[in-house]
Amino acid sequence: MNRKRAIVFVSLCVVGVAVTSAYLLHVKRRLAHADAIAAGESTSVARTPVDAPVASPPTPGAATPDQTTRAQPAGAPAATAAVPEASPQVARPETRRLFYRHTGVDGHYGQVAWLDLADRSVIHYVDSLRCEVVYVAGGHGICLSADRGVFTTYAASLFDARDFKVSGSFELKGIPSRARVSIDGSLAALTVFVSGHGYTTLDFSTQTLLIDVASGKAVADLEEFEVRRDGAVIKAADFNFWGVTFTPDAREFYATLSTAGNHFLVRGDIAGRSATVIHENVECPSLSPDARHVAYKKRFNVNGRIGWQLYVLELATGREIALSEKRSIDDQLEWLDARQVLYSVPSAEDGSSPSTDVWSANIDARSPPRLFLRSAYSPAAARCKSAAACTAAAR
Amino acid sequence: MYPLEWIEKLKLGRPQAAPFPPRAISPVVLSLGLTSLLTDISSEMVNSLLPAYVVLHLHLSPLQFGVIDGLYNGFAIALLSLAAGFLADRVSRQKEVALGGYGISALCKLLLLAVGTTYGWILCVVGLDRLGKGIRAAPRDALISLNTPAHAFARAFSVHRAMDACGSLLGPIVAFVLLATLPGAFDAVWVASFVFAVLGVAALWLFVPPSTPRGASSATAPAPPLAALLRSRRFLALAGCGSLLALTTVSDGFVYLMLQEKSGLAAGYFPLLYVATATGYMVFSIPAGRLADRTGRAAVFLGGYAILILLYAVLFWLEGATTPMLVGCLLLLGVYYAATEGVLMAMASATIPPERRTGGIAIVATGIGLGKLFSSVLFGTLWQAIGPQKSVLVFAIAMGLALLVAFHWLRATDES
Numbered sequence: 001m002n003r004k005r006a007i008v009f010v011s012l013c014v015v016g017v018a019v020t021s022a023y024l025l026h027v028k029r030r031l032a033h034a035d036a037i038a039a040g041e042s043t044s045v046a047r048t049p050v051d052a053p054v055a056s057p058p059t060p061g062a063a064t065p066d067q068t069t070r071a072q073p074a075g076a077p078a079a080t081a082a083v084p085e086a087s088p089q090v091a092r093p094e095t096r097r098l099f100y101r102h103t104g105v106d107g108h109y110g111q112v113a114w115l116d117l118a119d120r121s122v123i124h125y126v127d128s129l130r131c132e133v134v135y136v137a138g139g140h141g142i143c144l145s146a147d148r149g150v151f152t153t154y155a156a157s158l159f160d161a162r163d164f165k166v167s168g169s170f171e172l173k174g175i176p177s178r179a180r181v182s183i184d185g186s187l188a189a190l191t192v193f194v195s196g197h198g199y200t201t202l203d204f205s206t207q208t209l210l211i212d213v214a215s216g217k218a219v220a221d222l223e224e225f226e227v228r229r230d231g232a233v234i235k236a237a238d239f240n241f242w243g244v245t246f247t248p249d250a251r252e253f254y255a256t257l258s259t260a261g262n263h264f265l266v267r268g269d270i271a272g273r274s275a276t277v278i279h280e281n282v283e284c285p286s287l288s289p290d291a292r293h294v295a296y297k298k299r300f301n302v303n304g305r306i307g308w309q310l311y312v313l314e315l316a317t318g319r320e321i322a323l324s325e326k327r328s329i330d331d332q333l334e335w336l337d338a339r340q341v342l343y344s345v346p347s348a349e350d351g352s353s354p355s356t357d358v359w360s361a362n363i364d365a366r367s368p369p370r371l372f373l374r375s376a377y378s379p380a381a382a383r384c385k386s387a388a389a390c391t392a393a394a395r
Numbered sequence: 396m397y398p399l400e401w402i403e404k405l406k407l408g409r410p411q412a413a414p415f416p417p418r419a420i421s422p423v424v425l426s427l428g429l430t431s432l433l434t435d436i437s438s439e440m441v442n443s444l445l446p447a448y449v450v451l452h453l454h455l456s457p458l459q460f461g462v463i464d465g466l467y468n469g470f471a472i473a474l475l476s477l478a479a480g481f482l483a484d485r486v487s488r489q490k491e492v493a494l495g496g497y498g499i500s501a502l503c504k505l506l507l508l509a510v511g512t513t514y515g516w517i518l519c520v521v522g523l524d525r526l527g528k529g530i531r532a533a534p535r536d537a538l539i540s541l542n543t544p545a546h547a548f549a550r551a552f553s554v555h556r557a558m559d560a561c562g563s564l565l566g567p568i569v570a571f572v573l574l575a576t577l578p579g580a581f582d583a584v585w586v587a588s589f590v591f592a593v594l595g596v597a598a599l600w601l602f603v604p605p606s607t608p609r610g611a612s613s614a615t616a617p618a619p620p621l622a623a624l625l626r627s628r629r630f631l632a633l634a635g636c637g638s639l640l641a642l643t644t645v646s647d648g649f650v651y652l653m654l655q656e657k658s659g660l661a662a663g664y665f666p667l668l669y670v671a672t673a674t675g676y677m678v679f680s681i682p683a684g685r686l687a688d689r690t691g692r693a694a695v696f697l698g699g700y701a702i703l704i705l706l707y708a709v710l711f712w713l714e715g716a717t718t719p720m721l722v723g724c725l726l727l728l729g730v731y732y733a734a735t736e737g738v739l740m741a742m743a744s745a746t747i748p749p750e751r752r753t754g755g756i757a758i759v760a761t762g763i764g765l766g767k768l769f770s771s772v773l774f775g776t777l778w779q780a781i782g783p784q785k786s787v788l789v790f791a792i793a794m795g796l797a798l799l800v801a802f803h804w805l806r807a808t809d810e811s
Contacts (some may be wrong), residue, residue, distance in 0.1 A: 014592055
């Protein structure tokens, strides 16, 4: 009797192992398949004429050892690298790059990728940088990464946007959420979800830091700032900041302050260690290049569920313009130019894929949103004060 | 008086317990331990990954949900587990009710695969999983005690708890190995977790004999009414001690948070604190159980809380913590669990007649659960108002008083 039951249990164990193995094999094949597709795409990348001139000088390989497009034979590892491109590109200063996190489920999953906004057919992958969130401006980039292990740890690294050399890195206190770099490349900002600061495990709080890019050190935690609302100082234990966006002079910033169920837009003064509430219900602000508008997500509560609609706030008048995007979007927007914003949307609504796509919307709110780039997250239009500054900063 | 009669009956030994030599642990307890081990591997695999999955994989901000959910769910689950406990006694089907609870949790792993990105649904699945946990705990503990002679209750519980803690240690490791080989493949983890959960249910189904309707020894006498149990002073003292002490207990999350801030540990290592505690629990559980059976369960139980007060004192005095200090604190926490959790259930089992075992255990467990729920809110509010340092002092003093009361109650109602 007992023996029979033991045999049944052991057989169940065997079946369990078989089922699990079969599924793991299936997942492995799925990943490998996606890998193969990605390799196929990279081949087309390699064939494009843009890369043709750079194939000849093999010398600067050392400067970019880790940058490859997957499909190329080992002999030409750094063929697509930025450095050789530099000499002809300086003559065309208007060319800008779009950096992002590649989210296609393939061998490049999670890697930083970039493309030329003037010619979006060529995708470059940065093998050395795997990030959850990435941002580039002023010739400098910040990468928030997850080191998955029994205990997943998180880190931030600052890198040069041209040769992708990491200049500094430090550990993060929680799960990466948002990152920004000022347009002069001097300051970076990041937000992480710090778990455990609540009554239940599912309650989270945030930490938002400002980082000096040159030294790689945190210069401020926004929770230290003195916040004023209508002239009076406000302070509460439940203060949470997130979603920093810098002003062009990098002396000030905008961010969201959450307290007691409100989500204020604050304008912060970095040197003065202070901030002022200027608007309500603004999350993840993003300042336009001309510093006249803030694009953001506005929180709505529909049937007990929270969703976000995209809005643009005209700073001078306080006028809010709803964008034509009607889906709920949870992202910090990026200005592609003075008229268009970029944001990411999960590729599959049912969550069957970790992939996201980047969409664009016009701030005139008349034309419908368009799919801008597949398999991408965390877009950064790599803005600089001037093209010359951008190249100089990277030198 | 009911209590004395029950104790006598139990001391004489129940028929199921007779075939085992006095020092051995019943294979039923080991099977229940195996079930808990497999189920804990399954659920800790998921729990250790869920926050990162939600934020990084699904790109959702967890900020949108708050405390209220947790509180409402806590009450609902407490009521349901009480109902399940009474039902199990009424139809004398502890095994089937426990199977239901374990089954729900196994099903949740499949649901996780199906619900995809919607955070609301993920939360529902997490809630359902907790519901399953609420339903199965009391019938399982009743089965442990019903298959053990009364003099070895604490040891039986301690063996089960050690196996349980072992499972919660292994879970995150299994999840890590899977994700390391197949990066980003969370669905693979959910599937493996489901398989572990199914094996856990199978172990319970195959190896635990169905509860005999109305134990042979009491077949002639009618089942003692519930009111008698609620009038039993010993039982009330135990339930009261459990709830009162739980009410003055700082929840683990806050203890970890304080330790983390004192030691400057990165938040990514937060689960490590949990692992160290579970290790302490696993290692010290069986020795504490043996000691309890030999020298007195009440003494070990109260001693466990005395150790917890010691931990609070350390938290209060300590300015910064080095790694050895950190490990020491976590081991203290593990010892506290080892000395109290299973031992209280053993004391309760010795007081409650077999016919009311599941419901009685459910009452004690619910009292503890609600006490912990309130203490979390209390401590959280206090933390915000006067800071962690003073809050822990307040709780330590409160626990000292509660411990005196508990000592008095337990001594006044001690029948041995």
